[in-house]
Amino acid sequence: MILYPAIDLKDGNCVRLLKGDMDKATVFGSDPAAQARQFEAAGCEWLHLVDLNGAFEGRPVNGAAVEAILSATSVPVQLGGGIRDLATIEMWLGKGVARVILGTVAVENPELVREAAALFPGKVAVGLDARNGRVATRGWAEETTQTVTELAGQLEDAGIAAIIYTDIDRDGAMQGPNVAATEALARATTIPVIASGGVSSLADIEALRDAVGIAGVISGRALYDGALDLEAALAALAPAA
Template sequence: MILYPAIDLKDGQCVRLLRGEMAAATVFNDDPAAQARAFEAAGCDWIHLVDLNGAFAGEPVNAAAVEAILATITVPAQLGGGIRDMATIERWLDKGLARVILGTVAVENPALVREAAAAFPGRVAVGIDARNGMVATKGWAEETDVDATELAKSFEDAGVAAIIYTDILRDGAMQGPNVEATAALARAVSIPVIASGGVSSLDDLRALKACGAPLDGAISGRALYDGALDLGEALALLRG
């Protein structure tokens, strides 16, 4: 399993939200590029980036911060938030992103996901953010009647590189991931699944590793900044 340390960008700063509430943002670093360098220096194989403002605006907002990160790291990075058309996808991949994450458009324009996955094999992931099993879009601000597992299954033949599954009610709450729901989703599809939301301890990572489903990795943010999760120990556990 791969550990993806998260850098969530709001107004050019590295922040963490509580359950997706923009008003409940804690600033952890005002230099996101320095944070990315620190994660790479600690041995991380990937960096997970989110443009929080972009998720609400529907277009990239923290592009300068993302570009600064890409200019300073050598490990691959994936980005979600506000990526909703082919031109934006192409632009980010041309700038050096290893992978774009499509969330809102996966619900509103699934044909775009298929087109992008075909055009850029291995470089398009789908972000599925769910509250009580139902997908939320546009920075988690809009509820839908779309079932998370059914949405994942609909891309089974599209060639997407991964599904990033976030349980919104666990995100930033330091209460552990929804192992049961994540494992069920991973068993329902052949697409690699990355767990997100609430991963805050070595025990959480052990539970994900032992869940019986073939998870590709886990994303952690707040716990790494708070020191609740030691990055070196987490990397050693997931690689062991």
């Protein structure tokens, strides 16, 4: 299982939100590139970036911060937030992003997901963000009637590289991830599932590791607060010798 440390970008800063609320942002640093270098130096294999402003505005906003991270590090980066057309997908992949994450557009224009996945094999993931099991879009501001499992089923043959599943009510709340819902989704699809939201301790990492079919885990606030020791988490997820 891969640990993806999260760098959430708002107004050029590294922040964490509480349950997706842009008005409840805690700033953890003003130099996202320096934070990215720290994660790489610690041994992280991937970075998870989110353009929070972009998620709300529907276009890239924190591009300068993303490009600074790409220049400062050599590990692969996955990026979500405000990526809603083929031109933006091509732009970010051209700049060195290893994998783009499509969220809102996966609900509103699933054919674009299929087109992008066909054009860029292995480089397109889908972010399924849920509140009470229902998919939410546009920076989590709008709730749909679709369940996560229903949408995952519709994408089963789309050729996407991964599903990032976020339980919004757990995100940034330090209350533990929704292991049962994440495992249920992983069992329901052949697409690799990455867990996001609520990871608050090494025990949470171990619970996700021991669940069936979960390919990765994203952690943000717990790493910044020190509740989760990065070295211990990486050791817990390392392949057995």
